[in-house]
Amino acid sequence: MTTLSGSTQQQAAAAPAPVAGAVALPPAWPVLAIDRARRGSLVDQIVAAIAQMVKLKELRVGTKMPSVRQFARSNSVSTFTVVESYDRLLNVGLLTSRRGSGFFVARSEPAAPVVVAGAATAAAALAVDALTPDLYSGVSDALPVGAGWLPPEWYGATTIVDAVRHAMKIPASRLRGYGHPLGFPTLRQHLAAQLSESLLAVEADQVLLTHGATHAFDLILRTLTKPGDCVLVEDPGYSNLTSLIRHHGCIPVAVARGEAGLDFDMLAAQAARTQPKLMFVNTVLQNPLGTSLSQAQAHRLLGMAEQFDFWLVEDDIYRELAARGDASLAAMDGLRRVIRVGSFSKTLSPVLRVGSICASNSLLPELLRVKMLAGLTTSEINERAVYHAVSARPYAKMLGRLVEQLKTNRERTIDLLAGVGMTPIAQPRGGMFVSAGWPGAPTPARHGRAIAELALKAGILLSPDEFFLLGAPSSVWFRFNVAYAAEAPALSAFFASVRP
Structure with a gap:
């Protein structure tokens, strides 16, 4: 050329x-x-x-x-x-x-x-393709094995509907204005009390409500980065985050994560080379692997953030599905260098679109300023509905049932996949996902995306490896939502037809 x-x-x-x-x-x-x-x-x-x-x-x-x-x-x-x-x-x-x-x-x-063609280009294209109604809206008729939400009946759909109805009884006086800039005060107070009891001492004024976790990531990137800055991300990790980082003109830099946790040697080398502003990390039940960092690894990560002077954004949306006492960067650090992001999409419903940022008193005012500049306040109706749901007595019992259902389905999913020759690329500690595949490098004719396209024609929605990686995959694997994969004869039949 x-x-x-x-x-x-x-x-x-x-x-x-x-x-x-x-x-x-x-x-x-x-x-x-x-x-x-x-x-x-x-x-x-x-x-x-x-x-x-x-x-x-x-x-x-x-x-x-x-x-x-x-x-x-x-x-x-x-x-x-x-x-x-x-x-x-x-x-x-x-x-x-x-x-x-x-x-x-x-x-x-x-x-x-x-690499000037092929896997890297496919990965970038797939990141765009993934932001479609098929994967995020739930409107597709395809079996949502690759989706990131649970079946509505698992959440206790009637409880959520009751909470929404209750929220709609908002006093007429609250129909003026845009609502509190930080978010519905009663929900923020509830969150602060819950976090103070289970993780770390937090005041209600350190909690900023958002339109879900992705909105929180966007506000953090707007506040703390500028085009050209480097941002560390887990690899594999949440691909929508990678697309968002690029959208802000920043450069996502991969840090490998596997069954044993983060590759700290790689992290140190990447941090020394790129001088990152931020690192995004799932401490517990990481998406897509389902693994959690140990207390020792979390301490080491905090030490590296201190050494190389970057912020840690703890994507903590799976905390309520994790074991009590699992490592928490926010708890260890006290929100000095850590920004904690939470969400209710995995334990209530993604339709409500309510997330949260917990940050230091020095950082929160700037995050609030950016929130108001970018979109004013968040929906008080949604936040009231979430408050009524999470403060109701059945919520704690529902969480317990959810964890048990996920455990049962996770074991069944692993057994089902073993039947078609697929093994987990990491043994999950809990949560919603199992990522599994076959050994051997992908080929131009046989790779994750090609198989996912065949699956869609068969009425099955998959999330292939390329969706979660910054570079080219070294094997063929997929992320499975155990709520839908555990008892899916169509899934087993499809993989039996395409197994190597």
């Missing part, structure tokens, strides 16, 4: 040789010859072009790259395309970033193969 036009090749060749330290950007940054007719390939083309320029020493080690905005402007592409391109080049070691200084050429050869 020709990466530069004739005139820009001459400009690049005429660039001055590097001197000690950072080399200045050439006066005329070459405009890449991007073929826009190749749909979905802009990132591939940019990565390949820059890799070729580095290989030919048109860009020498130490050369400062254009800023994200400069590159986007000179090549007429979006900043998000540039962020993803730079992220790929960082991951293969061709570029490095320095806080406050920008991006620089790091080496003359990539530390890992530069």
Whole structure:
């Protein structure tokens, strides 16, 4: 592929040789010859072009790259395309970033193969495909084996309907204005009391209500990051979060997580290299693995956040399904460097869209300011309904039943998958999910997404490996919602037909 036009090749060749330290950007940054007719390939083309320029020493080690905005402007592409391109080049070691200084050429050869088509592109495309009614709205007729919600009858649907009816009896005086900026005070007081009893001392004014956990992540990113910042994420992890990070112009940086927990050596190397602003982490019942960090691992993670000076955002939406006494970053840290995000989507209903942020007294006012700028207040009707549901006597019993149902179905799901040759990639500690698959590397004809597309035609909605990974998968696996997978003959029959 020709990466530069004739005139820009001459400009690049005429660039001055590097001197000690950072080399200045050439006066005329070459405009890449991007073929826009190749749909979905802009990132591939940019990565390949820059890799070729580095290989030919048109860009020498130490050369400062254009800023994200400069590159986007000179090549007429979006900043998000540039962020993803730079992220790929960082991951293969061709570029490095320095806080406050920008991006620089790091080496003359990539530390890992530069993937210009295939799995990485499919993963990025799948992240977009996943934000469809099939996976999130529940309107599809397909068996929702890959979905993130439980059957309404498991929550106690009549209890929720009663709570909504109760919430609709809102006093006429409360129909004026937009509601309390922090959220419905009674629910915040209830949450603060519950957290103070079970995890850590929290005041009601340290609780900010949101439209679910994703809204909370968005507010945190808006408040604490700027385009070009690096954000650490678990790999595999919650893919909608990765898409959101990229949407803000930030660079998601992978930290491997497996059955034994986080790869702390990788975390230290990534933090030293990228100087991240944030790290998002599921301490308990991680999505998609269902594993939990030990107390020792949580302590080590807090130490690394202190050492490398980044915030920890604890995605704690599965806490009520976890064992009492499991590790809590917020409890260990006291909200000094940790921001805790909660939600009721997994224990009541995702339809209510109520989440929460717990943060320090110094940080919460800025989060509140951003909340008001981005969308004013949240729905008091929804928050009243949640309060009536969680403060009612049956709620605690319902949680107990939920945990037992999940345990039973989790065991059945693992047995069902074993029958078609699939094994968990990590043994879950609890929760809603089992991630399992077959050994052996994927091939162009046989990979997670291709199998998921076949399953959809068969009336089964799957969440394949590519949905949860920043890089290419090394095997073929899927995340299963045990509430729907445990007793699904159609699922067993489908996998029997496609097993290797």
